[in-house]
Amino acid sequence: MDIQAPSSPGRSCGTCTLCCRLPDIDALSKPANAWCQHCRAEGGCTIYQDRPQVCRDFLCLWMVDDALGQEWEPARSHMMIYRQGPQVTVLVDPAHAAVWRREPYYSRLETWAKEAEADHGYVIVFAGDDVFKI
Numbered sequence: 032m033d034i035q036a037p038s039s040p041g042r043s044c045g046t047c048t049l050c051c052r053l054p055d056i057d058a059l060s061k062p063a064n065a066w067c068q069h070c071r072a073e074g075g076c077t078i079y080q081d082r083p084q085v086c087r088d089f090l091c092l093w094m095v096d097d098a099l100g101q102e103w104e105p106a107r108s109h110m111m112i113y114r115q116g117p118q119v120t121v122l123v124d125p126a127h128a129a130v131w132r133r134e135p136y137y138s139r140l141e142t143w144a145k146e147a148e149a150d151h152g153y154v155i156v157f158a159g160d161d162v163f164k165i
C-alpha cells in the first residue's frame with residue numbers, strides 16, 4: 032500500500048474495516064483476506080494509538096478522490112482501491128468476488144486502465160485467489 036493525499040472533506044472510514052482484512056500487511060505478518068488480529072468487528076482497531084505506520088498512512092482512493100461517488104464507498108462497493116503511480120489496485124471482498132465486473136464499476140475500471148496505459152500502467156484486481164489485469 033502507498034501513502035495517499037489527505038482525505039476529502041466529509042469522508043470518513045465509518046464502520047468500514049476492509050483495510051484491516053483484505054490487504055497483506057508485512058508489518059503485522061498479516062496475510063491477504065484475513066482479519067488483522069487487532070481488529071474487532073465492533074470497535075475497530077484495538078491498538079489504534081500504537082498501530083503501525085502503514086496503517087496510519089493509508090487512505091483508499093474513495094477517501095481521497097471526490098470524483099468517486101457514494102457507490103464507490105468501500106462498505107457499499109465491497110472493494111478497496113488504491114493508486115501506486117500509474118497502477119490502480121483493486122482488492123475485492125471475496126464474499127462479493129464478482130462485484131467488480133458489474134456496473135457502474137467495470138466501465139470505470141476500464142476507463143482507468145485506458146488512462147493508465149499511456150504511462151505503462153494498468154488496473155489489477157485481486158478477488159479471493161484470482162488475479163485479473165485490465
Ligand code: SF4
Pocket residue numbers: 043044045047048049050051089090091092093094105106111112
Ligand atoms: S478501505 Fe477506505 S474507507 Fe475502508 S477502512 Fe480503508 S481507508 Fe477507510
Ligand code: SF4
Pocket residue numbers: 050051052056059067068069070071075076077078079082083086
Ligand atoms: S493494526 Fe489496527 S488499523 Fe492496522 S490493520 Fe490491524 S486493526 Fe487495522
